[in-house]
Amino acid sequence: MAAQADVGFHARQHARWHAGEIAFWLLALACGFGFPSRYLIMTEIVRLGLFALSIDLILGYAGIVSLGHAAFFGVGAYSAGLLTLHGIVNEPVLALFVAGLAAAALGFATSFLVIRGVDLTRLMVTLGIALLLEALAERFSDITGGTDGLQGIVMHPILGLFAFDLFGKTAFFYSLLVLFLLFLLARRIVHSPFGLSLRAIRNNPLRAAAIGIPVNKRLIAIYTVAAFYAGIAGALYTQTTALASLDVFSFERSADLLLVLILGGAGYLYGGLIGAVVFRILQEWFSTMTPEYWQFWIGLVLVVIVMIGRARLHRWALWAPNRLIGQFGGRKAAIAIPEGEGE
């Protein structure tokens, strides 16, 4: 039946790999070989990208706003640090996974508080949980090292084979690989019926329930998954810097994360990754220009983006290149950036 094949084709449309996506990942890999002196900042970008991917899953897809996502980042960071410091789990990949699970457990436990209520309630509850954890980490300084943080973390070689080096090469490729694998998983999830049901819930929870979607159950599930991702990002932080301090829980970390996602655009998975690159580069650039006032310029960029709208900016930025491509490749050849839905 033609209609059936047609439906199948279009239903799978978004799940197909596009040339732009493959180029994106090849470019990321190429950076690892092209800029050997910039491993530290590139690792930081990868980590931030993974963290932003995490919040994109709940905000961009399920519509859950959070001002306290650092809670999971922090739990992941401290878990990874403590596991290594006390020699409980020495192998980094395993420690990474366990730290992610610890964050996921917290995510599951707090999801019940977060899913009820409206946006404002969610902002306050998530913010509160992060502040609470920060205070707890400070109070139990015998475990966490208090304001000094965890010190003297010695990382073992990854899988017993790849030792962390001084230049951060291992750390970068390790982080990039973790990001890529988790991205693949996220990509799979958002193109599944489960992922589609999240978008349905964000669009209209009333209708979602009326066709039999267990709304709360789905929200709890994705919140837990997102906490796992954030925990992994936090654990990567500890593993690649051999440090975990109280600021992993900080409000700035949660707030910056929202900036990153808004810069890149929510709801198409690449927004967090692109946002992380843009955010970090802008931060570098502005802080060399005006070390004291760089936040002013970040703020300005953000306001401009929100006021003008990302779709229009994309069209402006791509106008010249697309004219050029159009000359050679005909009218249909053009670069388009998939638009996130609703920020």
Next chain:
Amino acid sequence: MTIALETIGLEKHFGGLRVTRELSLKIESGARHALIGPNGAGKTTVINQLTGVLRPNAGRILLEGNDITDLPVHKRALRGLSRTFQINQLYADLTPLETIGLAVAERLGRGGDWWRVMGTRDDVNAEIADVLTRFHLLDVMNEPTATLPYGKQRLLEIAVAIAARPRVLLLDEPAAGVPESERHDILGVVAALPRDVTVLLIEHDMDLVFSFADRISVLVNGALLTEGSPEQVAKDPQVKAVYLGEAVDA
């Protein structure tokens, strides 16, 4: 005749206001049953209690003999109670294809599947194609719902409810707000609903009610005023007085 949907002594209070009063309804399997009443009679409140959006203060609701009074909305839907809304409740960013696909996936119990990519099951695709064709939505299946003309959105609203393959379908003013030119499509779709689906129609439009329903219940101030065949209800002096008024005399 078996009873598809039944309410026993349903009561709903908003503060001191009794919006549903000891309402006992019986809707037979396969019936085309209409619930009518003047504005503010509490029709939508009844629908909301039937579907689980509101919990009644007292009374029971039975779906095919099983008590569903305490079930949440989504569980009632999975048991075969489907509805359309008076004001479209659709997913603005999703396409009709995704909207229907999701409804089918949920009914098949595959909605929680997080590993399989949408659109890889031929049987599901066939069913989606069938619903889209029946509701004249195949040509717009890839457009975001928010950009569709109102008539198409209204069709999609009914299509989603049907895609869930309901045993009982609650239609809340299906033709409300549809421009005259697109009305025909909606009425055609409503008339062509499969006979084994029990339909409860909430409607203001008397032409539609009398052409469609084989049984009518009249709701006034939250209580059942009378019930019967369209002829009986049309002749009922009480109904004429409180509700139909001159419309029937004319």
